[in-house]
Amino acid sequence: MYSFKCDYSEGAHPRILDALFKTNLEQWDGYGEDIYCSRAAALIKENIGRDDIDVHFLVGGTQTNFTAISAFLRPHEAVISAATGHICVHETGAIEATGHKILTKSSADGKLTAELIQEVLDEHEDEHMAKPKLVYLSDSTEIGSIYLKSELEAISSICRKNQLYLYMDGARLGSALTSAENDLTLSSIAALVDAFYIGGTKNGALMGEALIICKEELKTDFRYHMKQKGGLLAKGRVLGIQFEALFQDDLYFKLAEHSNKMADILRKGILEQGYSFLTHSPSNQIFPILPNRLIEELEQKYAFYRWKPIDSFHSAIRLVTSWATEDNFVYQFLEDLKA
Amino acid sequence: MYSFKCDYSEGAHPRILDALFKTNLEQWDGYGEDIYCSRAAALIKENIGRDDIDVHFLVGGTQTNFTAISAFLRPHEAVISAATGHICVHETGAIEATGHKILTKSSADGKLTAELIQEVLDEHEDEHMAKPKLVYLSDSTEIGSIYLKSELEAISSICRKNQLYLYMDGARLGSALTSAENDLTLSSIAALVDAFYIGGTKNGALMGEALIICKEELKTDFRYHMKQKGGLLAKGRVLGIQFEALFQDDLYFKLAEHSNKMADILRKGILEQGYSFLTHSPSNQIFPILPNRLIEELEQKYAFYRWKPIDSFHSAIRLVTSWATEDNFVYQFLEDLKA
Amino acid sequence: MYSFKCDYSEGAHPRILDALFKTNLEQWDGYGEDIYCSRAAALIKENIGRDDIDVHFLVGGTQTNFTAISAFLRPHEAVISAATGHICVHETGAIEATGHKILTKSSADGKLTAELIQEVLDEHEDEHMAKPKLVYLSDSTEIGSIYLKSELEAISSICRKNQLYLYMDGARLGSALTSAENDLTLSSIAALVDAFYIGGTKNGALMGEALIICKEELKTDFRYHMKQKGGLLAKGRVLGIQFEALFQDDLYFKLAEHSNKMADILRKGILEQGYSFLTHSPSNQIFPILPNRLIEELEQKYAFYRWKPIDSFHSAIRLVTSWATEDNFVYQFLEDLKA
Amino acid sequence: MYSFKCDYSEGAHPRILDALFKTNLEQWDGYGEDIYCSRAAALIKENIGRDDIDVHFLVGGTQTNFTAISAFLRPHEAVISAATGHICVHETGAIEATGHKILTKSSADGKLTAELIQEVLDEHEDEHMAKPKLVYLSDSTEIGSIYLKSELEAISSICRKNQLYLYMDGARLGSALTSAENDLTLSSIAALVDAFYIGGTKNGALMGEALIICKEELKTDFRYHMKQKGGLLAKGRVLGIQFEALFQDDLYFKLAEHSNKMADILRKGILEQGYSFLTHSPSNQIFPILPNRLIEELEQKYAFYRWKPIDSFHSAIRLVTSWATEDNFVYQFLEDLKA
DSSP, rough: EOOOOOSSSSOOOOOHHHHHHHHTTTTOOOTSHHHHHHHHHHHHHHHHHHSSOEEEESHHHHHHHHHHHHHHHOOOEEEEEEOHHHHSSSSSHHHHHHTTEEEEEETTSSSSHHHHHHHHHHOOTTSSEEEEEEEEEEOTTTTSOOOOOOHHHHHHHHHHHTTOOEEOOOTHHHHHHTTOOOOHHHHHHHHHHHHEEEEEEEGSSOEEEEEEOOSSGGGGTHHHHHHEEEEESTHHHHHHHHHHHHTTTHHHHHHHHHHHHHHHHHHHHHHTTTTSSSOOSSEEEEOOOEEEHHHHHHHHHHEEEEEEOOOEEEEEEEEEETTOHHHHHHHHHHHHHHH | OEEEEEEEEEEEOOOHHHHHHHHTTOOOOSSTSEEEHHHHHHHHHHHTTTTTTTEEEEEEHHHHHHHHHHHHHHHTTEEEEEEEEEHHHHSSOOOOOOOOOOEEOTTTSSOOOHHHHHHHHHHHOOSSOOOOEEEESSSSSSOOOOOOOOHHHHHHHHHHHTTTTEEEEETHHHHEEEEEETTOHHHHHHHHHHHEEEEEETTOOOEEEEEEEEEEEEETTTHHHHHHHTOOOOOTEEEEEEHHHHHHHHHHHHHHHHHHHHHHHHHHHHHHHHHOOSSSSSSSSSBBBEEHHHHHHHHEEEEEEEEEESSEEEEEEEEEEETTHHHHHHHHHHHHHHH | OOOSSSSOOOOHHHHHHHHHHHHTOOOOOOOOOOOHHHHHHHHHHHEEEEEEOEEEEEEEEEHHHHOOOOOOTTTTTTEEHHHHHHHHSSTTTTTHTTTOEEEEOOOOOOOOOOOHHHHHHHOOOOSSSOOOEEEEEEEEEEEEEOOOHHHHHHHHHHHHHTTOOEEEEEHHHHHHHHHTTTHHHHHHHHHHHHHEEEGGGGGTOOOOEEEEOGGGGGTTTTTHHHHTTTOOOOOTTTHHHOOOOOOOOHHHHHHHHHHHHHHHHHHHHHHTTTBBBOOOOSSEEEEEEEHHHHHHHHHHHHHHHEEOOOOEEEEEEEEEOOTTOOOOHHHHHHHHHHH | OOSSOSEEEESSHHHHHHHHHHHHTTOSSSSSOOOHHHHHHHHHHHHHHHHOOEEESSSSSHHHHHHHHHOOOOOOOEEETTTHHHHHHSSSTHHHHOOEEEEEOOTTSSSOOOHHHHHHHHOOOOOOOOOOEEEEEEESOOTOOOOOHHHHHHHHHHHHTTTTTEEOOTHHHHHHSSSOOOOOOOOOOOOSSSSSESSSSGOOOOOOOEEEEOOOGGGTTTTHHHHHHOOTOOOOOOHHHHHHHTTTTTHHHHHHHHHHHHHHHHHHHHHTTTTTTTTOOOOOOBBBEEHHHHHHHHHHHEEEEEEOSSSSEEEEEEOOOTTTTOOHHHHHHHHHHHH
């Protein structure tokens, strides 16, 4: 049984494990105050080309989202998100648990637009309603789509005009930035958003997300929030070591490229066999629509999620590739699809 | 300028003021531990015909909603509501501020149904999602519709089958229960829901809502929650005195009947002049669709809300009547509509 | 049975009830947007002698405290309070329920000092601890003591030096400001603190507290917080009308003077009979130490709280006077004490 | 510079790293639904000798504390803790951030007693105060003391009598259970408390705490709380693998024994040189009182915390040993102390 269920099925990239091994018995201060966190932050700043940003390493994506968002907002302020946003659906109400409403807009491709944001602003006019203050988006999105630079610019522009913070969930940012259709970089993102995170968990780390805070007023006291919300790892070195490894020799991007490449092969092969897709997703998640009977057969050899029934005889499934996906299984899957 | 903006534009019914006056210099213990709160609770229990319910008096509707809901739920549990629910739209995220997600369903008439509730249950399957646990509904709803007994029975049934609490916001319960189309009573409601409140603010009191807790496990320690959330009024007598007055000689229902009667006259008169309505609302809120130019003229003499643009030339407005609405203004409005 | 249990045993001062009566059938917008709230705010600003302050009317003291404090603080910030502070003891954890830790210091007289505040600052040094950000004090305190101007100046000074907000709970501010030992005014308080409230509930109103926000950065969006926390009363006029009455012809201060005068008579009479007091309290709460057997006899005719056992044979009791206390009962109490 | 600052200065025990290495490319479901989490849980249950307990693996201690406590309590319920409790001092108000007050009692040795708990109960009598519901204690405590079985039995007894949950923070449980003075076991603890955690971070793991829930009613839906609070690690295997390694061949206890042994050598050596200690701490934290001048010299070669000034010339320092402490540095420290 080979799994295409997610991009965190395996452990970590060997270079990360090696780095953990080599440094294991060194003594360092806890809570991110070690040399590796410093070096990893320096590498990320170098990649972005800015020194006036804060870099924090947290353990997981949900944690990063609610820690950042609750730190940024006052109690009456709300988040704007696409209805498919990870924080709306798959985080067990974590944002609400910190006290904040999420205002959602349906969006076929999982992306927000300046127009949708304007609609939310128009609908929230006075103190009887929560006040929209932060825009949440994911790149790549929860259904595999990615933001073009022009789209992000339009969103950034409406946010700045309306004093909305713009926050990007980058759980799968590696896959987005190495997509064939992408025209963003860490640097251009940092110029357009107020905070974002670079996901490690879904791109080769054991765990870990690097939160980048660009906007000055959001930086103050952030470590207090990390500690309060359980995100200040005692052995912070474990996160620093991993991100240092990921940002040496562009490993982070190479892993994401591999992941995308595996998805490309699958996408192309499935298309060639005449199947269509639920959504356009030029990243490491694809959603082919297949006959249910075929799906049942594939389930004998492969693990993946059934995403959505399409009609009585067809369903969309989700296939996710990763830095660790082996191409022979990809080709085998396409073979088995044919059979 | 006569106002049809809401049902809390005036002070209190004179019998309430008289009762406050007469008892003013009596000394009583605070926080609802006075004779008037006891008597009011007894009158309500008598009306419902049950002694095994708890009655608490709180100050306002938003406060009652978030105090009850946050007391009833554990941190991971969520509320199911129609998208137009007062808690979703007009309470500044008060429920989320206590940590709970609201799961909404669109509904043309502002009412939930057993089917919509089932949909929410089907969509929430595991610990990555908030767990639906309480159904919130309003009678009458925010757009004036009311629940029939059969509808409430169906909802109650699905709730009990799925261990969902059923909570009814009765800010305008008086108007619902005295609607021409209504077949519910306080007693039948108490048999079908786990908790509900009888709204005083919108039916003749200076302020005050009577929360009824029917389900045993929800009763424990409720006064702690009231105190913590600011809902345990120091001079609790002020609430007790008002509700005693409201439940003597059926004053509560007579006031609501008057309110409905005023709305009936408006509705019938508007209909006779050939206008239609945004929604079917057999209670004290009506939503006629009028030409914008006519609306502008009416706005010279009457205060009301523009609810929703219908097309370039028409809008729906909201007219609300109350216990204090004077019939001469109602007839005058219809005259002016004609002109 | 005559009650000295608290200063909210009766209803409202007759001038307040009259004002409610006279204005009862006027139609006004809700939520504090009526002429009476405007007028009351204007009277308060006039008394303070400043126009650059915001005045909001809330329903109760606990509500005012947690609404203001949670609006002012970010999630990691904490409150400094005397251990006897009302928010620490008698508000069912309301501040913590909004997410904030209270850092307490024991204080024999119920008052904070600059030195105690400095101690808290010295003990909280890094992000592993909550960050002290707001100083809470009550005037008069929960045990009847009051702040002198020099004391408040010293506290204000250390707060400004350390970017701490200074917030005063004025549930019994009337009694403090009319105490024989007082040298503060609303005006001098407004110059020294960032926000405070003028208590109505405990000085002649049915309910209501007037929150004054002096510091610019704390004013933004405050009505959102009021709504979210249940403090934006629908018929806001009820609060405006009461505070207008209280601030016409200095009624507020006259009521407090009466209350203090009644306490003075009690204090002097008890002292003359040779009894001592638990604490120095030049306001409307006094804490005489009496033999338990005498207390038991007094309890036959008077209601009051046993505050604290002193030894096997003596206890401190609490006697509270109010705007409504009748002097004949005061004299009778002293007679009965003698007997 | 050798560090005695804490017990999480190094990485992980080599057997843990080996296990991570060996299993690295295996594919497993996320969120703790892998074979290693199952096996680790089985080993822990076997050690405890009970199958009717739930075992959950979380990432860190603060996270475990606030996730468990907020899952267990209703909004008005409070925690009882010694004033030195980790949750009171060093978790940035994390418990309060979930809405709960902590009621503290001073205690010279950092331990709670049945008497102290009774005092808190006696002081909290009605709905104007938060309701004590959960007792928090740490073994070993934050100042190195440990609970004897008889002490824990007395606490357990008063908790059960008063329907208080008993929760033990076991961040340093290994050191407690292998202390020379200890007479508890995982099994006897599980019989006396309702929930506790076995700390991995401070005893040889990269990160990870194993929460044991013994009381039936506290088990329901716990994974929802973990997810909502950021404690459901995506690659949950990383925690399972580590705890499996720790509970094979008693590695967990051997590591703790080593840690205690290193502390014993330090304690004995310091004592022999005529110094005293701030507190009796038979575990891996010791607090010798040394002349400030000597401390300054030691700081040239060793890292440790200055804990508390004793007088103008002496201070208590904290020395912490761990599974990784090398004995040559321990002996060297004693040599340098002599010199």
